[in-house]
Amino acid sequence: MSHRNIKTDRAIRKALDEAGMSRRDFLRYSGVGAIGASAVMGTGAMLHTGEVQAVNTSARIIIVGSGAAGISCANRLSRQLRGADITVIDRREEHYYQPGLTLVATGVWERDRVVDRNANFLPSGVNWIQAMVEDYDPDNNRVITDEGESVEYDYLLVTTGLQVNYDAYEGYSADMIGSNGIGCVYDNADHAARTWSLIDEFTRTGGKGLFIRPPGAIKCAGAPLKVTMLTEDRLSRRGTRDDAQLEYYAPGRGLFSQPDIDEFLKGHFPERGISLNWDTTVKGVDASAKQVVFDTPDGEHTEDYDFLHLVPPMSAPDSLRQSPLAADEDSDFAGWLEVDRHTMQHQRYENVFGAGDCVGTPIAKTAASVKAQVPVAVNNLLSHIQGQEMTESYDGYTSCPLITGIGKAILVEFDYDLDMVPSFPFISPYDEHWVPWVMKDRLLHGTYNAMMRGRV
Amino acid sequence: MAFSLMGIISVVLEVFRGAIPLLLVIAAIDLVLLGLFFAKKGGRTVRLGLPVKASIGVGVVVAVLAFISLPSLTNSSFAMLSGALDYLSLIGSSIGFGVLFGLLVLPPLLLFLGLKEANASTAGAAAAVGQT
Numbered sequence: 001m002s003h004r005n006i007k008t009d010r011a012i013r014k015a016l017d018e019a020g021m022s023r024r025d026f027l028r029y030s031g032v033g034a035i036g037a038s039a040v041m042g043t044g045a046m047l048h049t050g051e052v053q054a055v056n057t058s059a060r061i062i063i064v065g066s067g068a069a070g071i072s073c074a075n076r077l078s079r080q081l082r083g084a085d086i087t088v089i090d091r092r093e094e095h096y097y098q099p100g101l102t103l104v105a106t107g108v109w110e111r112d113r114v115v116d117r118n119a120n121f122l123p124s125g126v127n128w129i130q131a132m133v134e135d136y137d138p139d140n141n142r143v144i145t146d147e148g149e150s151v152e153y154d155y156l157l158v159t160t161g162l163q164v165n166y167d168a169y170e171g172y173s174a175d176m177i178g179s180n181g182i183g184c185v186y187d188n189a190d191h192a193a194r195t196w197s198l199i200d201e202f203t204r205t206g207g208k209g210l211f212i213r214p215p216g217a218i219k220c221a222g223a224p225l226k227v228t229m230l231t232e233d234r235l236s237r238r239g240t241r242d243d244a245q246l247e248y249y250a251p252g253r254g255l256f257s258q259p260d261i262d263e264f265l266k267g268h269f270p271e272r273g274i275s276l277n278w279d280t281t282v283k284g285v286d287a288s289a290k291q292v293v294f295d296t297p298d299g300e301h302t303e304d305y306d307f308l309h310l311v312p313p314m315s316a317p318d319s320l321r322q323s324p325l326a327a328d329e330d331s332d333f334a335g336w337l338e339v340d341r342h343t344m345q346h347q348r349y350e351n352v353f354g355a356g357d358c359v360g361t362p363i364a365k366t367a368a369s370v371k372a373q374v375p376v377a378v379n380n381l382l383s384h385i386q387g388q389e390m391t392e393s394y395d396g397y398t399s400c401p402l403i404t405g406i407g408k409a410i411l412v413e414f415d416y417d418l419d420m421v422p423s424f425p426f427i428s429p430y431d432e433h434w435v436p437w438v439m440k441d442r443l444l445h446g447t448y449n450a451m452m453r454g455r456v
Numbered sequence: 457m458a459f460s461l462m463g464i465i466s467v468v469l470e471v472f473r474g475a476i477p478l479l480l481v482i483a484a485i486d487l488v489l490l491g492l493f494f495a496k497k498g499g500r501t502v503r504l505g506l507p508v509k510a511s512i513g514v515g516v517v518v519a520v521l522a523f524i525s526l527p528s529l530t531n532s533s534f535a536m537l538s539g540a541l542d543y544l545s546l547i548g549s550s551i552g553f554g555v556l557f558g559l560l561v562l563p564p565l566l567l568f569l570g571l572k573e574a575n576a577s578t579a580g581a582a583a584a585v586g587q588t
Binding site: 108405406407408426427428431432433434435437438441442443445446447449450453455 | 470542
């Protein structure tokens with residue numbers, strides 16, 4: 001086994017330990033890695049570009065999904081191909097700048113700052129089918145939409161993102177967010193805004209706040225940590241810190257997959273009076289009674305709460321998870337798009353590529369990862385069209401401006417090997433600074449938009 | 457990760473996308489004023505000292521204001537700054553704002569303070585000759 005593979009395996013094992021899962025559990029939750037994935041993209045990752053010259057082709061290319069990865073792929077392909085028939089399939093018209101949701105949920109940003117429209121980013125000349133893919137039929141090179149339309153392709157780019165499985169917890173559903181003390185930063189701007197209304201109230205009145213990290217791979221895995229720390233910061237600023245009890249629940253024995261940051265957080269949370277609870281997963285919630293039920297090594301445990309940040313498990317969308325494109329149950333990445341973690345090409349269907357949250361890679365379900373993955377997927381697809389060797393390789397880069405308080409953050413960037421890979425050597429990936437905060441607050445949204453347009 | 461000059465330019469354009477029309481208007485006004493300055497210059501005496509000093513003054517004031525207010529404008533505070541990285545970044549960006557605003561006010565200052573009236577100086581010279 002090569003040195004690289006050993007390190008990559010270490011990354012997988014670490015991710016499993018952190019998520020509190022054996023391999024069997026891991027397969028059950030159809031999840032993998034991404035434990036240390038972060039909430040937002042690192043600027044350095046956003047500034048890289050590696051375009052190839054325009055290619056003449058009449059290939060029919062379908063991009064499933066119009067999130068950050070899908071739109072970025074569409075822009076790059078439309079610029080780098082001549083004569084291709086490019087189609088994006090996704091019903092969604094609104095586009096959320098998801099790296100900003102933690103700032104909305106903690107009252108730093110207004111809701112509207114993270115809301116845009118896909119039409120503002122999709123390039124002209126690209127077809128847009130406003131439906132959702134219901135079935136993948138890679139053996140016949142076609143997808144079928146939920147409106148019954150069969151669309152054939154020569155190449156398929158799967159960039160669906162993932163789905164948040166609220167129903168994995170008994171008694172929980174998305175429409176509960178914002179009432180009975182239940183918040184959740186994920187999924188959309190409304191959830192984040194409703195979460196802020198609860199945190200706003202909680203930080204005025206105090207009480208017991210519980211913060212949940214679910215098992216398995218989740219996007220922006222730093223978000224539950226950030227919401228916890230920013231809530232604590234709000235309490236301190238409002239002088240109500242002594243009136244509040246804060247508890248963080250992790251499914252395993254880790255907080256962050258990058259070991260140095262994990263060690264830092266394990267000291268930092270207790271220093272701020274945030275209790276850490278290991279090996280606990282939520283079983284269900286009784287919203288009317290404001291109680292949550294945990295599965296722990298010692299059995300079931302019920303806890304009262306005043307505020308509950310309840311993040312559910314996540315998975316690839318059902319249509320993808322149940323398709324031939326998903327990795328099977330024997331894989332470490334069961335249920336996710338089965339791609340080669342370096343080339344982003346499907347392991348069994350050579351005309352299928354993937355990028356973004358839906359792919360089965362050990363870490364990296366962040367916008368920064370999208371930025372790093374998309375050029376690899378697109379350029380390797382172009383090479384494949386031309387019958388050339390695929391030379392682009394994704395190293396697992398992911399990034400997280402880990403916000404520890406309002407106005408300061410740690411810019412954490414690492415790869416499959418869990419090694420720090422700072423884009424800017426003068427910014428320490430171990431210390432809290434104002435500069436990474438400014439990046440998060442002022443620069444990264446523009447960087448994200450430049451990525452969407454395929455410019456970086 | 458590597459990054460390119462074009463990537464940086466793209467990011468800067470996106471960051472300032474909302475302000476680009478305003479910036480273009482200001483730049484156009486500055487260019488017009490600069491053009492007027494050169495058009496009016498003709499045979500007049502040009503006094504660079506006062507407008508340049510005033511421009512520098514504006515730049516210094518803006519830089520000081522930027523230094524004081526940038527942390528709060530970024531939803532942060534001085535208490536959050538730590539180490540050379542943060543303070544050098546704050547100083548550098550404050551100087552940048554100062555230079556930018558100093559340059560922006562230079563064309564109007566040149567136009568309104570940089571030209572000595574030709575007829576006034578000629579009359580003054582003639583009076584001086586008559587007295588002798």
